[in-house]
Amino acid sequence: MPDQHPSTLPAGLTTRPLEKSDAHAVFVLMAAQEQEDIGEVAIEESDIVSDWAKPSHDLGARSVGVFDGETLVAYAELMGADRADTSVLPSHRGRGIGTWLAHWLQDLGRRVRSGVVGMPVPQGSPGDRLLEELGFRVRWTSWVLKLPAGATIPERDLPEGYVVRTAEPGELRDAHDVLEDAFLEWSVRERESFEDFTASTTGRPGFEPWNLRVALDPDGTVVGVSLVLVSDTGSTGYVDRLAVRRDQRNRGLAQALLVDSFAQARAHGTSTSELSTDSRTGALGLYERVGMVAESIWVNRAIDVAPTTESAH
Template sequence: MDLPDGLTAAPYTVEALDAVFAVAAAQQQHDIGRVDVERADFEADWARPSFDFASMTMGVYDGDRLVAFGELIGANRGEVGVHPEYRRRGIGTALARWMEGAAREHGYTAIGGPVPQGSDGDRLLEKLGYGVRWTSWVLQVPAGATIPHRDVPDGYEIRAATPDDHEAVWNVVEDAFLEWSVRDREPFEDFIATVVRRPGHEPWMLRVVSDPSGEVVGTASLVMAEDGASGELTEAYVERLAVRKDQRGRGLAQALLVDAFEQGRQHGAPRSGLSTDSRTGALSLYEKVGMVVSDTWVNRGISL
């Protein structure tokens, strides 16, 4: 890697969790004015059986201090973080080029990731030839806003998932997401690691809707976000929402969404949030239940 004098680079291990999180948090605070990322985001990703630190991570160090990092998250997806104090020194460029090489070694045909629209990262990736693949929006139900309740059709039921539901949930999510996402099917073990075994997860956070026969036909998974400094709950974040294709048009997605919001508030979260992107065509669904856009991100990528 072509780095400024005095800086070194090497893959990191799970022991770097606090250092990687610190860089990611500083970057978000600088770029969007708040910290949405959590340590559990990294812990869950790193716990996936498919994740390999030696070939999928790279840290940049100033002495013993980690000041930037790059990760391959999965097929065609990566993330780079540079502490704001170390920007405009070529570190982001070096990590982007490392990520491209690592992606080639894993057999990926493209690489990229999300950056806040108009941020330093957005401008850098554009300069490096990364085009916009899609636009993403972060939406919130503001604290104190009324959540309109949605009933499900007769015979349908929304409830917490049980371990017996996990494979059905995985299939519903993957079938739905692969309608518009160009990637391989996520391994079931990776799904379990990032959802069911994510630090802080409790059974009530994984919601399902079943049809009159009892079959799972839709799901929503929640993450309860905390303030990194105080530990107070800040948001119930709907990480995944999916309804089986043949069950759409019955209002199940809206009902699942509102149920997730209600569950989040009952468990102490003052507001609710999620993200969606231009591939799904779901923005209007979320606006119908009172959500408003708080941030816009672009996913930039490059063919390899």
């Protein structure tokens, strides 16, 4: 792949770093692309707002928006060491914008010494095909799973003395530790700060205390966590994160947390339940065994970038 992206975008397009006030425009852009590629909208504006609220994320230095007049028609950003996101409005595809963004991200990755830059794309989508052509490899595969209408997850009895309930404010740090310890067993990244965690949970637009579920052992220690969110439309309950402490697994706690999470979501007005998992976790079989069905498949495509002192474009 060439070391530099083309020096110019198609005539008439302009670029600038994104600002927090651009969150709705990015949501509209991403929603249009998802509707085109997978037939539904998975992104929530709250996802963008809470990501951009994380203290560790320098939006101005890590993003670029591409505009046609006043309309945002494409964007890219890099969060943390290697998590990129991009989107191009379907009406503006085929003009080299996606290629320009891919190279822009690599330039930025080199500047901040990422080592590798990767992003999720629907399997088989135009974005997937473009990244493959540009030399991006598949790092892992993800599945969005849904609970069919009318179905329920079989309940599992909790071990004696264990309870599942809403997390109390004083349990937030323990919940964060359980989640991070579990996710870092297979995810190669820096440990998420507690401040970033609260920005995407209690600081998320629309968050209510019941969204954070915990499993406690007989001593009252947090040993399992589920973060269940309600879509901005109010129709879907989505388990954003689910983890059980390593020494407490194979006791039915994950299934009990799932049952509780989806039941709580239904009690708060949702009609569908879903979550996502990827090939690094080995959890796909668990979700399929309790009756969940894969609705869409995504791949994380990445490319290695060698550090350089060049400035990002």
